[in-house]
Amino acid sequence: xxxxxxxxxxxxxxxxxxxxxxxxSLDFQAxxxxxxxxxxxxxxxxxxxxxxxxxATYEQGVEKDKFLINHASxxxxxxxxxxxxxEDSSFYICSARKTGPNTEAFFGQGTRLxxx
Amino acid sequence: AQSVTQPDIxxxxxxxxxxxxxxxxxxxxxxxxxxxVQSPGQGLQLLLKYFSGDTLVQGIKGFEAEFxxxxxxxxxxxxxxxWSDAAEYFCAVGARNNDMRFGAGTRLxxxP
Numbered sequence: 001x002x003x004x005x006x007x008x009x010x011x012x013x014x015x016x017x018x019x020x021x022x023x024x025s026l027d028f029q030a031x032x033x034x035x036x037x038x039x040x041x042x043x044x045x046x047x048x049x050x051x052x053x054x055x056a057t058y059e060q061g062v063e064k065d066k067f068l069i070n071h072a073s074x075x076x077x078x079x080x081x082x083x084x085x086x087e088d089s090s091f092y093i094c095s096a097r098k099t100g101p102n103t104e105a106f107f108g109q110g111t112r113l114x115x116x
Numbered sequence: 117a118q119s120v121t122q123p124d125i126x127x128x129x130x131x132x133x134x135x136x137x138x139x140x141x142x143x144x145x146x147x148x149x150x151x152x153v154q155s156p157g158q159g160l161q162l163l164l165k166y167f168s169g170d171t172l173v174q175g176i177k178g179f180e181a182e183f184x185x186x187x188x189x190x191x192x193x194x195x196x197x198x199w200s201d202a203a204e205y206f207c208a209v210g211a212r213n214n215d216m217r218f219g220a221g222t223r224l225x226x227x228p
Contacts, residue, residue: 034215044218109159
């Protein structure tokens with residue numbers, strides 16, 4: 001199977017600081033990765049689609065200057081939460097899809113962000 | 117745009133009983149359909165998927181799902197539930213090489 005590794009699994013940061021979350025496809029190349037946010041007891045909400053070598057496509061209502069996404073290689077995408085505030089506390093999950101037809105997305109284990 | 121509805125927020129079944137979780141989708145073309153399971157604080161694990169072909173799909177852990185185009189449904193079933201099946205279940209629809217949209221999820225509680 002395909003493995004997507006997300007790091008860190010959990011992080012606590014102070015208000016006003018920035019936090020970077022990494023999403024790596026370990027054994028396949030992913031031209032497209034997706035970032036989701038999940039509030040407690042709720043579903044996953046797509047934040048943005050990250051394409052290797054180009055700018056990310058953000059969903060309506062997601063601040064691109066606050067949630068910086070970089071997809072510098074075929075195996076790595078990063079999400080940086082800038083100037084974090086307590087309301088940014090959430091569970092962030094990435095997924096990566098193999099290139100080609102009939103492929104499902106593989107999910108990272110998620111990152112629990114707590115802003116204090 | 118694609119969307120997914122999971123009508124049941126929470127379902128409780130007894131261990132050993134059968135299970136059916138409902139999922140309805142809206143999509144303009146033939147959808148790619150998925151069921152994922154999530155344990156508390158964890159990522160998502162794929163149970164099964166439908167891309168094309170046989171409309172009855174077998175997945176891991178004894179789960180199966182049936183794609184019914186006429187009803188725009190992709191319900192998940194298991195003949196005999198185990199206590200370890202208690203979790204949150206998400207149905208998702210996706211287009212080829214595009215993002216997936218998730219349902220609100222159904223929380224499954226298993227009574228001993």
